[in-house]
Amino acid sequence: MHTQIDTLFANLWQDYISITPSAQKVHALLEEFDGQREVINDHVAFRTFNIEKINMNKLAAQFIALGYEEKGQYDFEQKKLKAKHFEHPDSTKPKVFISELLVEQFSPEVQAIITKMVANIDDSAAAMDDFLYSGTHWQISSVDYETLLEASEYAAWMAAWGFRANHFTVSVNHLQHFQILADVNAQLKLAGFVLNTSGGEIKGGPEVHLAQSSTMADQIEVQFSDTKKQVPSCFYEFAQRYTLPDGSLYRGFVAASADKIFESTNVKS
Template identity: 55%
Template sequence: MTPEKLFEAMWKDYISRLCPSACQVHQLLQENEPLINDHIALRTFNLDPVKLDTLAKPFLAMGYEEKGQYHFESKKLNAKHFEHPDPRQPKVFISELEVEHCSGSVQKIVRSLVAHIRPDMVSDASFLYGGRLWPVSLEQYYILSEESEYAAWVAAHGYGANHFTVSVNQLKKMNQIAEVNRYLINNGFLLNTSGGEIKGTPAVFLEQSSTMADKVVVEFTEAELLIPGGFYEFAKRYPMANGELYPGFVTASADKIFESTNH
């Protein structure tokens, strides 16, 4: 599978299952050329056979290289980002929950979910947009939600792009994050304000903002429930001393972006 085909499949899953409003955002920001996707993000647990390195394998096979590592202590997360030699390809940000640092009840639930997965179910790239690989009950979801919104999100949604990201550097009519934010708010979108509407500054070479996650219907073992799904992010990168745009991520900013899926 080529990167183009993989991201196309992930986009279709994202707009149909996780973030239907992304289509409207796309139409609002689209100019003369297709929007550039700065990066996607994926979430998982640090357990075999779905740990971070498993999710990274299809991307590494397509030429991606690991470029950065990140730790989010309060959320019990580790993450890595990957880049392709072709700068036109989106960056990939993959995070995983440190299950062993969670409470006994959360560990028990997460391990019981992952126990449903056979290695063949994650043997090719299609599982990255395949949704949930286990049954989950409302009781399990609520218990996870109380301690870790992240754990609850992965339990409910499984695998798919948590978000896509518009590269604001490409836009001509609105080349500042603040302008994009105002435009979206004026069109009825709710933005993530945790840590401010804009996360980061030109001084750290990256500014980011995001919508709050769409509420989507998810089927649990007992009933359906409307819960936070995916969101749309916006990123502006600034040139470093060597003149090249900063390619990485800022932990303090990403920490707040995670909260776009909070209830």
Template identity: 50%
Template sequence: MDKNQLLTKLWEQYIEITPSALKIHELLEEKGEEILNDHIAIRTFNDKRVNIEVLEKAFINVGYEAKGEYYFETKKLYAKHYENALDKNAPRIFISELELEKCSAELQEKVQQLLDNCDQNVFNDPNLVLSGAVWKGNSQAVYKSLLEESEYAAWMYVYGFRANHFTINTNALKGFKTLEELNNFLEASGWELNASGGKIKGTPEQLLEQSSTLADLYDVDFEEGTLKVPSCYYEFALRYPMSNGELYQGFVASSADKIFESTDVKLQKTI
């Protein structure tokens, strides 16, 4: 699988459970915009079978290289971002993992059981990043138990290995000079934005501004019945030039921390 096939498959899986992203994408195209992706985000656990080192292989195989690393102490996350050495226009890849050893014994045990009960051969699949939930994640009780401690873990339980969000490169848009202009257009079009930490996270001084929609609510069939669970969201990023005139390529941990909350049940008006 080459780079374009991998990225296309990630997009197809993403819009399947995030129809709002496709609608926003099409809405902007109708205004004459050509949509470029700033970055694609992936979630995982730091278990050696599925950690960042495992998931990054799919991207390294198609020309990506590790660049920056980030820590989110409150959410107990570690992340790395990757850039494609062969194609400067390719979206960055952002992979985060839940640091299980910092979580409760109960959460660690649940994740361990999930992974132990899988066919272990599935973790050797070079395209694991496209595999979704390879475990049996159909218990509403387990979902809600994980949710009490970690929204991130609960999301992983339901959705597994897939793109958590895509991000529009706002710099490449012709009709919007600022992120605020884009946000205003989206809200006027009926989309609700993540207001945690402000609708715009980051500042020009930090060289990166970010905003995002709230995650779609997707009907998940648990053994106890169907429940609407936040799936994925669409992000928007505006980058500023560094002192050398080149656009900043990294991420701001404090901003990403709030962007993560776009899938948080607590931000949703209807569950």
């Protein structure tokens, strides 16, 4: 089971860095400071639509089959999203955060574009071993992409990138050289990385038992059905967790902070 989990995350990582070259550079930088010690991954996040054959529960099924358990539910009313997070009994395994777009809350035009995209996906696709890093299953025009972008940055990201890790997350608690998130951020900026400043450079803090920051997504060229276009791909997140009164490390997520982290893939700031 463990090797299956490790293989899945290794495949997800390879797919992720193929369109997020900055993440590999950040990873190398942190390993260098830590004397080549392995950078520990706090969680990986995925995006989808709340359409039956590929909804959040379908994505979660692959993790549940590997021993993961649902631990929290979150609502993002403004962004029209719902999310859940999952944990493995072995706390050294990364947590998993899966969100889905509430398609029915959008205009008929937006719904039609999304429905058409999803219609291209094989009914059994979500059950395939490689589904979580299978990318897009459709061709979409840059015009439809722009229509989605006007309505939802999240929907536009899904249209361009499909199914893959939206971000990996460095566990600051496991770093040797850096003890606090602010120091990680300072080093990243010094090295020329651009951070997400929506809601402040650091979202959350000791008062909510979790502090988070992230890079802004890389700009990567995507081939749409009619033209090529540079669009935001994925980003790298950094999480520092604080101890609870019982002495254990907080393992959940903070909706208000996650809301701002989503904006790391925004086209329009």
